[in-house]
Amino acid sequence: MNFDLDSERSKGNANSLSYRQLQLETVDLEPENFQQATLLSRHFNNEPQQWQAYLNALAVFALEQWLSDRHLTLTYQVDSLIKTQVLSSEAISPLQVGNFKLCLLSNASLEDQEIKIPKNMIDSPDFAAHFYTIIQVFIEEYQVIVVGFLRYDQLIKKNLKNTKENYYKLSLEAFNAEPSHLIFNLKYLSPAAIKLPENRFIENTFEQLTRWLDQTFTKDWQPIEELLGKRRPIIQMCLRSDEATYQSFINAVQKFLKQFSTPPIQEDKNQVNLAESELSSTEVSHALVQVLETTEDEETRWQAAELLWEIAPSHPAIGVRRAIDLGMQLSGISVALMIAILPRANQRIAILLRIYPLQEQSFLPANLKLIGLDEMGQSLFEVRSRERDDYIQFKFTADPGDQFSLEIVLNNATVTKHFMV
Structure with missing residues (x-):
């Protein structure tokens, strides 16, 4: 890959100290994670897509390990993520944990304190998720940090800013910074407690x-x-x-x-x-x-x-x-x-x-x-x-x-x- 890793790493390093001071949960990345991420990113044509797919793949592998350590199983189909180009999007959804749907938001930098979410990841019944989880990837440190999460029913009540590029923007402060609360929800909450948009794409439409x-x-x-x-x-x-x-x-x-x-x-x-x-x-x-x-x-x-x-x-x-x-x-x-x-x-x-x-x-x-x-x-x-x-x-x-x-x-x-x- 021909990514400008130095510039991306410098962004990540600028934020790494502040997040470590907050003692957020970290996940170590293995060398094979980077090899797999490189292979997956090659399915996409241009460099921005490849870079985002690379980050997303690392984030998915780390989230899978983090949940596994807490006796939860993350389910996803890599082929499906590639075919729909979700892997090269700013958000990956839907990932599955039991009967819950997760939307993963991965970033190398959170300097502007705002999160971009494609509108379809919130509005579309095919992609809307029970939980939206932010993960930050630190390439040089071989680490990923679970930054926070937000429930769908709470997210839609927030002040979502529209952009011309079919995204919503949301302040980082809106997310719950206690990842352990996400684990609690996944283990003890019923999916029915968080109502998602119904699938309107039936034969009529x-x-x-x-x-x-x-x-x-x-x-x-x-x-x-x-x-x-x-x-x-x-x-x-x-x-x-x-x-x-x-x-x-x-x-x-x-x-x-x-x-x-x-x-x-x-x-x-x-x-x-x-x-x-x-x-x-x-x-x-x-x-x-x-x-x-x-x-x-x-x-x-x-x-x-x-x-x-x-x-x-x-x-x-x-x-x-x-x-x-x-x-x-x-x-x-x-x-x-x-x-x-x-x-x-x-x-x-x-x-x-x-x-x-x-x-x-x-x-x-x-x-x-x-x-x-x-x-x-x-x-x-x-x-x-x-x-x-x-x-x-x-x-x-x-x-x-x-x-x-x-x-x-x-x-x-x-x-x-x-x-x-």
Whole structure:
């Protein structure tokens, strides 16, 4: 790792004396802890994420040992923490001790006397915990200090400061500085005594996209042809001509197909010679399916799928697409969110997100934003409309079970939709 350890260590050393004077509980780190932390941190791409994951891993190992010495067992799944990128967050949750959930806040420095907690770690039923525990890591001393803890029901009554980066800030003084009280709570308190937010991400609010492949949709998601009416976005995208006829569209498709031209295989009746100058719509459909099923390039697959939507919208090879009218939720501005899903051979799902104007509008309002968020509420992408954009879009791939949210933002209005792949 290429961390600037000297600067981080100097921060830790500045605080080490004051905490030792308070005689807070310390845990010694072993050499193998550092080796494991280094390996885990390498799962992340950039240096800040690696550094935070490194600290967090050391903090988890120390907390596990500290609880074990007091006859309590910390339960966690490293693979899950890595997959959701919780390990590289400023907080790790949920860790489990019996039926209690713990959120671990690890730091190398507490100089500013404030603790940053991602909002999702408090507001989301998936991450909210019974106890929020602060641990400070001292790299050079091979030690970790259990600084303090706070119960969820007490935390939400505190003066939480909002930040623009989706964090809450809380004074260090708000935390109980007696770690032994945490042990007492974990051993003798009932988890039911601390009410956590209920999981609202049930089928009613969580659109499960893989169900679309079985033709199972919630009522607000309509066939795109019904919602967009006579709008012909795909033909316009291909030809950029309002006077395009169906035949000129077919010609444009054939031009697209010629780059994949291969000699026909006589034994396969569905195999099409893409070099032919004139193909029927059926032959064009077979050729597009052939491209869709054989190419590995994701952008090419989407082009083939979109062309097939025009020629054979019910073909089983082209995945599913649905749209929802957001006008009533977005200050009366008539726009639609379209989502298309396209299965891949490796069980992953390709996803296309697109925002269209509705009714008589030809273009989207300027500065409309499509924002993608991960399970923790961290930003994945942001797309913004410009003057005279007839749609904006974003494409990505995901695994079954992955969760994400979309925010569609215009001026002071925001619509949020939650999805599971």
